[in-house]
Amino acid sequence: MKKRSFITRTIADERGTVLILTVFLVILFMVLTVGVVEYGKYRIYNEKMQTAADAASVAAATSEVHRWVRIEVFTDRGSRTKCDKDSCWCEDCGITSRITPWMEEKYLIEGGDWEMFCYPPCDCGGGDCWFKVVDRKVTYDITSRTVATTPQEVNNFKSDMTNAMYEALSARAYPYSGKMQQFLWGKSMEQVASLLSSSSVFVNAWLSKFVTYYDWRWGCFENLECYLEYTQAYQVYNKLHERNDPVEWINRVIDSTNRYASLLNYTGSNITPRRAEDTADYYYLLNAPDNSDISRVVVHDKQNDPYYPSVTVYAIGRMQTTMADLAARLTGSVNTLTSLKAGVCSQGTTYYRSPKDQAGAHKGTIRSGKWSPKPAESCWLD
């Protein structure tokens, strides 16, 4: 009988096959387990990064938002006095309107600042004021302070308000309207308010303006011209105070113009903090897993931007694999080759009410109107 060779015998011998197969399968399963665990850890890491990025983008798109609005303020100025030689009557003096500069909605509408754009009513009473929404936009703190008004606009506003005020005062002084206009000419509203605060101050100012010779020591009772002016001055003063206190009225207009002028302080500032990014960072860190950070924040605050108004947050991270953790513990140094790179993106959208749905007259906070359309998806595109 021919003896079989060692190889043939080994192949033919089936003892221990299960052991080899089992060892092979156990190793395969172990590798698979490590792979599955690492992949699972990576997915969890990615989800946590997504949560952090969502928190960052939502916070950046909502917390530091400035809602700007432009409105047209209408004033029904009531009626003005008209007189002929026999009688006087009140005549409608029309509706005036003024478009405001871009101002923050919370101050202009909700805070009631829109009322400063109401013209003073005419002398014969009445007057109503309301507004219509012209346009609306949102900005983030990065650019908010560059939107406001100009010195030219402030001067125009002041001049319009002063003229409207003087026109109303002159009409109230009938039949001395022409002289009243002369009297007011060149005076600031503050000066006029001060002159109208007491009769003696007003009369002295009137006499100084219209009487050629006036001796303060003796008064003007010995001078007919002076006496007539003196009487007129008192009549005008009484007429101006007939219906209500004109000083309070003028002061309201002064306050309006001053508040408008204060908007100028908003312009030209280059030290604006980049708050949208700060906020994004803050909320990212509150939720972020280890070794991850925001890589980029894109603020879409230009109205012609397809992604307006939104903030996109990109974040990257490196997840330490179990192998890397083990190696780091053994060697004391982190091997970046054994970490997995992850990247996420999130877009936070800012909503505001569309002005198209808010047509009509308003007198305060507006809660009606649909929310603005959602911007285009910006992730990985901007």
Place this chain on the structure above:
Amino acid sequence: MVETLCACLVLTIIFAGLTEIVLLMQDQIGVIRVAREGARETALTGSIEAGEEKARQVASLYLKTPVEVTITVVNAGDLDNVVCNVTTVHRPLFNILRKGGVVLSEEAIFHYKDYRG
């Protein structure tokens, strides 16, 4: 025959463990998503009720076990935060006694803005 049986037993246990790990991780991902969506909805609508409702909807998509959702608004200096806590118990696949399990929980913190004011 005996060794094959033993080997199969070992391999089955390893396979069951592997499956369990996958399911556990899936549940953990689900919990993270529920917390995120709950907090996000609350942050966007300003309504805790809407956030809880959203969290339950998302939970029904990703999780088979009941979830406990707690949404609170916390004042943190000049900012208000909405904190969404989600807890669930992962029941092992081969849980013969139908007791116990792994408690999974996650927290998401978003900025809160009350739009009702």
